Amino acid sequence: DTEVTQTPKHLVMGMTNKKSLKCEQHMGHRAMYWYKQKAKKPPELMFVYSYEKLSINESVPSRFSPECPNSSLLNLHLHALQPEDSALYLCASSQRSLGVMNTEAFFGQGTRLTVV
């Protein structure tokens, strides 16, 4: 199993809603990542979890709240988002931190989020 599974695939939410994005992998990877990607732009790193601990937060607004309940699961909790937060949210995982040599990242299919 070399998959990173993200749910839901599409999400439409209002600015007062609370929703969560879910990411799951069963490859035994100990590093997991959230990226945000706007149309026709490369992915931008948001958060990195290493061994279930938050290791990097790229100054992401607090309306995005990550959670790593166990080594296979990564959530992104969303609250009071703005229309400009509409984007594709990608999850990725790697066996170890990308800082370790020869570590490959595996990406999920993404959740396309629209904030109305």
Next chain:
Amino acid sequence: KNEVEQSPQNLTAQEGEFITINCSYSVGISALHWLQQHPGGGIVSLFMLSSGKKKHGRLIATINIQEKHSSLHITASHPRDSAVYICAVKETSGSRLTFGEGTQLTVNP
């Protein structure tokens, strides 16, 4: 100037043509990734390179560390190869990937 630059930005080819996408970077790296992203959004890792050349099916990736340059080649291109191809580097120090802007490839039947 971006640390990772790809060329061309857009590429249109006829089915069967040989395709080359280039990536140049300006930082010291420990690995370079070639990624494929289809319109649906998901990203697939094609190759991870730190030296030399790798081949998988009709795809070939090469890297020249001294010249800080990598190429992705597609032989006998097919419409299903139409996608955005992204070069991403892992700098020698640090644990992030730095992405290029991507190359939109369209292969016409």
